[in-house]
Amino acid sequence: MDEKRLQIYTQAGKIAVEALHHAEKLIRSSRKSSYYILCEKVEKLIKKRGGEPAFPCNVGVNEVTAHFSPFEEREGSIPSKGLVKVDVGVRIGGSIVDTASTVPLSSEFKDIVEANKAALEAAISSMSAGVKTGRIGAVVEAAAKARNYRTIRNLSGHQISEYSLHGKKSIPNIGRSLTPKIRAGEIYAVEPFFTFSDAYGEVVDTNMLRIYQLTKLKRPADRKQIRLYKQILKRFNRLPFSPRWLTDLMPLKEVLEILEAMRRRGIVSAFPVLVERSGRPVTQFEHTVLVREEGPLILTK
Known part of the structure; x- marks a missing residue:
């Protein structure tokens, strides 16, 4: 990747980090505020900083895992307890970054949040050029099992390219064989999803679009x-x-x-909108990573 393009991704990453931190602050300080207001404020900040939302701000509470972004203010509000996931994407032109985190609003969720965050860090550390995507998934799965949690096996991280949020390659959250290798110059959104050991560990579609x-x-x-x-x-x-x-x-x-x-x-x-099959809470952490010969570069940190 040339220096000019890297600068654009770096700038998009800075905007995404600020937007995500803003969302986390709003969740902690504005309980009972609507999901709609939260997403509107996050997306407004992205535009104010010179980016565009690469996709609608996603909010997922407890078992709601992905693809919920409210239409209207009446579609729910931040709870007083539970887990709140926020997924934010920023683009400058066609250069896209994607990042997410989970805010625990109850002390019972502190450990799973820390475990999920550590798994993301371990996964990124394993991302050198030539490593198979299934090997990265095995690192995530092992990290979950070591803390007595499980991953969401039918969700994965994804390659990102110009104007394309989901590229050809994916990074599973479980170990898999016969998977492609990651290459220097490629960009990936790495996003482990964790749930509890008694959960089914899989998401299903709802009829909500x-x-x-x-x-x-x-x-x-x-x-x-x-x-x-x-x-x-x-x-x-x-x-x-x-x-x-x-x-x-x-x-x-x-x-x-x-x-x-x-x-x-x-x-x-x-x-x-995707929910955990057995209705158990789900956590998520995500970074966008550039694969380099000298090691991974986190663009959203």
Whole structure:
């Protein structure tokens, strides 16, 4: 990676770190504040610092593991107890970084949070050029078992490339054989998810859709769909977005109706909110890492 591009990623990383720390502070100090207000404040900070959200700010409480980003203020508020996960993405142009953390609002969750954080650090330490992704997953799994926890086996970290949040390679959270090697110059979002030993250790889809993505560069026939399609492509390219980001064009209800019609035609796809199968709490920590010959470089630290 050339120096100019690295500077852009580094700047995006600084913005992401500030946004994540801001989210953590808001969670600790603004209990009963809505998830909507939290996400709006985080995304506003990202823009103020010169970046753009690479995807909608995600908030996950307890068993809610991924892909929840509220449409409206009435969609819940920060609890007084439990685990609150926040996942933040920043892009400058097409250069993307992704980071996440978990805030424990109850003392009973302190150990699992510390264990998850340590597993992320161990995983990153193992990331030298030529290492197989399954080996990194084995490091995460071993770290979980050593503290009597388990990982979410059907979630993984992911390669990041220009304007692409999820690249060809993934980093599992369990040991696997026959996996590809990571190479110098590649960028990965490494994100171990932990849960308790009595949990199923797997996430399942809900019927709740909160995040969408343009999947087909096909101009719709309907006039209203054309208008929305053009704005989605212009504003977000093919990166994930929230319908609330389009309410300057039309009311939310109308946005959702058009997106559903476009989803049926395969023009956009949606990410179902994911929950732990057995309903047990889940933690998450994540960094974006550049693989180098001399060792990993954390871009979101």
